[in-house]
Amino acid sequence: MKAVTDADFEAAVLKSDKPVLVDFWAEWCGPCRMVAPILEEISAEHGDKLEIVKMNIDENPLKPGQLGITGIPTLQVYKDGEIVKQIVGAKPKAALLRELADFI
Template structure:
């Protein structure tokens, strides 16, 4: 799906929690229609702002531990992590303008 790298339960701590810049994690699943709607939008934002914030995807079916530990119950859920903490959580499919607005402090 797109040009965003995948992250797994195994490398979540290294790739996300210990990153020195903000990390956006898109929690998704193959069968999720709204996830497929959001994916190309995130690809676009990543291509424009990927230097300021790292974009990663996590398949919740293949990696159940991390979503459970962050209480991800609905997908798509987009969490932004900074300094090992969730600093923004966006649940549900949103248009590009709404996502850019939600992410403005990380990509400005």
Template sequence: MGNIEAVTDAEFEAQVLKSDKPVLVDFWAEWCGPCRQVAPILDELNTAHGDKITFLKMNVDENPVTPSSYRVTGIPTINVYQGGEVVRSIVGAKPKAALLKELESFIA
């Protein structure tokens, strides 16, 4: 799926919580249709804004610990982490314009 790096439960703290810049994590699964709809949009945003915010994806089937600890119950869920905390949570598939609006404070 696209050009966004995957993150695992084991790497989550180092790659996400301890990052110097905001990190967007796309919680997804192979069988999730809406996740597949959002993936190319996130790829585009990563290409355009990857210098300001790190884009990562986490397969919830392969990595159950992190989604559970952040109460991710529906996918796709897109969480933005800054300073080790969730600062934005977007649940469900959204069009590019809506995602840009949600993320504008991190990519401006």
């Protein structure tokens, strides 16, 4: 999964031709570390339909601040430049797949 930054968020996420899930995370966040391998599995299984990218909120404070991200992990799905789904907190793979069913 590739990392996105404040600088390339618009090009990588908002202008993507397929849905993009952004994982807002930080190194110090235990639940973020729990959900990361699950997202890697989902990316490997469904990457043709849904792109998954990561944004470190400590290294990129601007965009998460603008988006009102107050807790992590927060997962946001963007389609055609708009937020179409938000998932807050770590969830097991089955729950994430249910939440993402419309996009995969």
